[in-house]
Amino acid sequence: MAKEDVQKTLVELSRELQESKARLEEAQRVAHVGHWEWDLATDVIVWSDETYRIFGLSPQERPMDLATVRSMVHPDDREPLYRGVDQDLVAGERPSGEFRIVRPSGEVRTVSSLTSERWSSLPGDTKRDASGRPYRLFGTIQDITDRKRTEEAFQEISRKLQESNARLEEAQRIANVGHYSWNLIENRVTWSDELYRIYGLDPRQGAIDLAKVGEMIHPEDRELVFAAAEKALQSGTPADIEHRLVRPNGEIRTIHSVGTVKRDASGRAYEMFGTAQDITDRKRSEEALKQNQFYLSEGQRLAHMGSWAFNDAGHYWSDELFKIYGLDPQNGAPTVEQYLALIHPQDRASMAETIKRMQEEHRGFDQIERIIRPDGQVRYIRAVAVPVMEQGLFKGFIGTTMDVTEQELLTQELRREQAYLAEAQSLTHIGSWATNFYTKQMFHLSDETFRLHGFDPRNGPIPLERFFETIHPEDRAGVTATLEQAIHTRTDYDIREFRVCYPDGTLRFLRTIGHHNPSSEMGYYVGITMDITERKRAEQEREKLRQLEANLGHINRVNMMGELAAALAHEIRQPIAASITSANACLRWLARDPPDLERARAAAARIELDGNRAADVINRLRSFYMKGVPPEREMVDIKEIVREMTALLRKEAVRHSTKIYSELGEDMPNVLADRVQLQQVFMNLMLNAIEAMKGTGGKLTISSRSTPQGHVTVSIGDTGVGLSVENTERIFDAFHTTKPQGTGMGLAITRSIVDAHGGRVWATVNQEAGATFHFTLPAKTEVET
């Protein structure tokens, strides 16, 4: 080979080497790969330029010393790295690894070191000594920091994605949202776990059968769901529906389902993706909320109560409030002016004042006013406003407004009733009260009660003692005693009459009635007090009148007797007058000269005649009473007559403090008599007896017995003034009387009647006091003949 050729080849080779070296340098720089060579025998390390750059050093010719390299390895990685290398070398392995280095600037880089095996096979350069141990190491070092970071970042993203997926799943599970994708081309459906759960299915049970899912939709909603899906497929608008489904266990759930259809470039639908949310619980809460709102508004409606709020946000009125005012909620809450226009003219000024204070002084209110609804109806409104304060700052008002028309009318009615009651008490002079006499507490005292005791109710409360002080001193002890007795025995009381004295000296009669409920406190009484003055006066008047009537009755009786006597007097006077006149005539005949004896005798004869005529009248008297009234005889029960007459004369007897006793024999035979005449007999004898005891009172005894001779004997006895023995016969004569106003006829008539009945009447003087009149009547068997 020629020298030039060799030279040329050498030059060529050198150039090629240079080029090769440059390309390697460039490759190492781009790939951030450097190389090194470590002579184990000399411990000299030669680095490529890129290796220097990786270590953050300027490339230099002089070799690297091992200590420097060692110092630049990250302290945490230093020990493991060198131990690994030693182990690899001992084991004949090629050391390699990743470790961190710390650049002089402090920057940490991660590098990957590889020991290549290619170098040992280079010809002419065995790098092992005779023992076969390598004495030189060649390796590359690559800065993998950026790759490492990317890897880490990727790992982070991947982890986060997984986490996010897990969270989504969790979120979907919590939110009861499931999702699905429906591959329309392959007609295959993928469900999220939650969707399985929503449908009450096990996520692990496998592929979803669309037909089966269709059956799980509530029959009533099936048509709706299918139609929505169809529509979404046709038109492309997302399906958004609520429907119910029936879980395999029969449970019904409500689902909100949204589905979108995905289309390819040609517009062909290839997938439907959607979510399904179980909104059963939400639906229920919504229902509950709606229900609550309904209850609230219904409650307001029922209570006729509306609520309102007035603050920076505006003016809110509840529906019921509009209703109360008869306004249309559509028009919104009224302004203050509009509101005032609704108020009754008579209340408007005061309401305006209230609103003014409310706005200026932030003062709440609670008042009743009248409004006039647009339809003209007048309603009573109770409006309450309360200022809202937050941390001491005024924030507005809230309030309620209640329609209290009915209550107000009731209240007015009650007030009226109370007024009527007071009026009634005042008119009837009846007062009501409730008091505890023991503790001296007074719970209720009507105005009239004050007035009854001479107090003016307008002067305010008066202590119980002062009421007692008005009682007449003579009655006070009695009233107090009765009260104390009642309090201690816990009983009712009725003080029928006591007097009170008014400051002006007026005397009134009161009656007071107290009722004690045994279960209440001791001494607690509810009662009434009434003025009985008028009644008492009326009673006295009535008593006077009754007395007068009784007297009149007596006078009438006397008058009747008087008339009878007058009639008799005329009867008697006639013959007497005639005889006197005849006597006169007789005297004149005798006085004649000569005396006319014949005429005188005739006159004297007439005198005798008239004298007898007068006597006849007296005799006729006994039967006079029966004259013109033919007696009507009937069977009469004496006992019955006694009963009748006793009843008839009871009042008269009481008036004269006389008691009537009757001792009537058993099995008394009836008598045949004129009932009225027999009554007359009893009446006369009983009246006489009562009159005999007038002023002293006493006992009137009626007894009867039947005698063996077939008579009935009746005795009427009194304990009165009595008779003198010689009088017992004369009293039956006509016009004989022992009484100042008597006519002297009663007993004469009695005798006539008894005589006419075939009986006998007589009187006896009682041993102790008074007289007894007896009469007998034949019993029926004898009279019948």
Added chain:
Amino acid sequence: MKSVAAPTVFIIDDDHGMRQAIHDLVESVGLRAESFATGEEFLATKHAHRPSCLVLDVRLSRMSGLDFQRRLAESGMQIPIIFVTAHGDIPMSVKALKSGAVEFLTKPFRDQDLLDAIQQALERDGITLKEQAEVHDLQERYRALTAREREVMTLVVSGMLNKQTASEIGVSEATVKIHRGNVMHKMQAASVVDLVRMADKLKSSPRK
């Protein structure tokens, strides 16, 4: 003119004894008595024209004495009445006296009282009868006048002169004088004054 008969006392009393006693008493003083049991009985009897009086019991059984008094007045019979009664009272007696009773006596009465009353009544009746007789006489005379004479008499007593009367009735004064002479003669008047007195009596008396 008729002759005046003996005065008579009529007694009406339903009580027989009383009637007899009064009758006897009246006769015992020499007066004529006639007694009746009832008012009707008395009215049914024709009574002679003579002075009389009536003793009447107020209480007659069928007609009260006061009613009877009214019946008498109505029948134009003027007779003085003495009431007697067994039980008179003041209003009754006032009424009786106002109706023209002479006396009111209560039985039994003093005989003299009754007899005095009877006496007084009879006297009063005597005068009445005399006056009645006089008027009756005048009426008889007046009846004897012709129509023209009555006319002239009326005008004369009214105070007209003959001349005036003549022109009033449309005759001559001479004719009036003749009529006037006839009147004075027939009426038996002594003077014109006498004639005027007669005309007064005629005017005031009941036309019978």
